[in-house]
Amino acid sequence: MKQIITIGTRKSLLALWQSNYIKSCLEKEYPNCEVRLQKIVTKGDKILDVPLSKIGGKGLFTKEIETALLDGEVDLAVHSLKDMPTKLPDGLCLTAITERAVVGDAFVSNKYNSFAEMPAGAVLGTSSLRRKAQLLAKRPDLDIRDLRGNVDTRLHKLDEGQYDAIILAAAGLTRLGYGDRIKETLPCDFCIPAVGQGALAIECRTDNKEVRAMLEFLNHPATKSCTDAERAFLGLVEGGCQVPIGVHADIIENGKMHVTAIIASLDGSTLLRDEIDGDATNAVALGQTLGKRMLDNGGKEILDEIL
Numbered sequence: 411m412k413q414i415i416t417i418g419t420r421k422s423l424l425a426l427w428q429s430n431y432i433k434s435c436l437e438k439e440y441p442n443c444e445v446r447l448q449k450i451v452t453k454g455d456k457i458l459d460v461p462l463s464k465i466g467g468k469g470l471f472t473k474e475i476e477t478a479l480l481d482g483e484v485d486l487a488v489h490s491l492k493d494m495p496t497k498l499p500d501g502l503c504l505t506a507i508t509e510r511a512v513v514g515d516a517f518v519s520n521k522y523n524s525f526a527e528m529p530a531g532a533v534l535g536t537s538s539l540r541r542k543a544q545l546l547a548k549r550p551d552l553d554i555r556d557l558r559g560n561v562d563t564r565l566h567k568l569d570e571g572q573y574d575a576i577i578l579a580a581a582g583l584t585r586l587g588y589g590d591r592i593k594e595t596l597p598c599d600f601c602i603p604a605v606g607q608g609a610l611a612i613e614c615r616t617d618n619k620e621v622r623a624m625l626e627f628l629n630h631p632a633t634k635s636c637t638d639a640e641r642a643f644l645g646l647v648e649g650g651c652q653v654p655i656g657v658h659a660d661i662i663e664n665g666k667m668h669v670t671a672i673i674a675s676l677d678g679s680t681l682l683r684d685e686i687d688g689d690a691t692n693a694v695a696l697g698q699t700l701g702k703r704m705l706d707n708g709g710k711e712i713l714d715e716i717l
Contacts, residue, residue, distance in 0.1 A: 412444045415621065418475040418484035421449045422560040424582050428610055429488045431585075432508075432628070439627055448484050450475050472613075476502055479613065485621050487613040491606030491637060492579070496645035498613070505622045506612040507637055509630035511581040513608045513658065515541060515601050517594040518568060518583070519575035524594045528552060528575060535564070535573040539676060543654035544601045545577070546678030561586055577601075581608040602656030602672050605640040609633050632661050635693045639669050642697030647673065647705060653716050654678075659697070665690050669700055673709040676716060682708050 415436065419429035426447070433445040452474045475487045476499055491507060498504070517525050528534065528549070535557030536542055542554050557564055557573065561582055568576050580595045609630075614622050636659035643657045657671035667690040674681040684707070686700045705713075 412442055413440070414444050414446060415486070415624075416446045416448050416484045418448050418450050418478045418487040420452055420471060420475070424490075424561055424586055425488070427585050428490070432488045432610070432612065435628060436624070440624065443624075448478070450478055450484075476613070479615055482615075485614070485618065486625065489611045489613060490582075491609040491611040492604040494606065494611050494613075496605075496641050501616055502613055503616045503622075504611050505614045506625045506628040507606075507630060507634040508610040508612070508628055510608040510633040510636070512584055512595065513603050514580050514595045514598055515577050515603065516580035516583050516592040517575060517577060517596060518565070518591050519593055520568065521574050522593070525549075525575075525596065532574040533572075535567065535576040537564075538577075538604070539652070539654045540604055540656045540672075540674075541577050541601060543674035543676060543678040543681065544656065544672065547674065547681045548600075548678075550678065561588070565591065579604075579607055598658050599670065602670060603658050605644045605655075605657055606637045607658075609637055632690075635690050636660065636667065639667060639693040639697035642694040643669070643671055643701040644697075646698045646701035647709065647713065653713055657697070657700075659693070661690055662687070667693060667696060669696055671700055671704060673704055673712050675712055680708075680712055682712060 417429050417433060419425050429447050436443055436445050452471045471493045472489060478484045479487055480501055522528050530551035531553055533553045533555055535555055537557050546554060557576055564576055564578060567573060580592060583589060583592055612625050612628060639659040640657045647655060654674040659667055659669040662668045666687055668687050670685040672681055672683045682704055684700060684704050686696055688696045
């Protein structure tokens with residue numbers, strides 16, 4: 411008899427791609443396993459006309475799926491790690507973090523070949539305060555407007571002429587086959603990515619030891635180490651979608667990790683940036699140390715003005 415495993419997933423094309431990717435990995439690893447998808451609508455999918463920062467930020471795309479997990483309706487959930495709060499509900503855990511795809515943000519335009527080409531007053535769309543603050547710090551002459559919806563919706567709004575260019579995560583565009591629409595991938599030191607950007611997170615019930623053991627092969631140690639540092643930073647500074655925070659960790663050489671982060675004001679006029687190097691085995695401590703240092707050096711004042 412085949413073992414049946416049910417994945418809880420959002421209905422968007424990107425969420426379905428991600429869940430089907432994990433489904434194929436599981437069925438290849440365990441030929442006697444049948445994996446099914448259960449589509450779940452989240453609050454973030456229902457409210458499309460209000461910026462994420464005004465309706466709660468992280469957790470908007472996970473709560474209903476996590477309820478299904480806790481109720482035993484699904485065995486695991488597949489998320490974009492950047493959508494995951496740093497604190498999970500009691501009884502749930504992140505069992506695996508997959509190998510990270512392209513990390514950076516993508517510049518997409520039908521008019522311009524690069525961010526630098528955009529003239530003063532050009533309309534740029536993004537859903538992220540993190541991107542908006544960093545890009546305004548470099549180009550305060552741009553008209554940066556909110557952009558909500560799934561990847562296809564955002565591209566459609568661009569093609570309708572509502573925006574001169576838009577910024578999306580490069581990983582999502584590539585996964586959906588839209589890599590040819592990327593005019594430029596912004597370097598991470600130019601626009602620091604979101605926590606966990608490019609990685610997938612597999613969430614399970616803590617007590618479901620059988621499924622957790624089955625998922626272990628999906629864990630990518632280097633990505634997990636880097637995202638542990640990023641999530642430790644975010645957890646310490648207590649930032650979500652409501653504040654412009656970016657942090658990115660890399661394994662550089664000889665087991666060393668480099669972590670870079672920014673805390674910015676909403677308009678990008680104040681932008682605090684810092685970095686730290688250390689042993690990758692101390693990923694969580696590195697993220698927390700950097701976060702504390704930045705809070706002490708002006709980050710707390712920036713956050714206090716926003717929150």
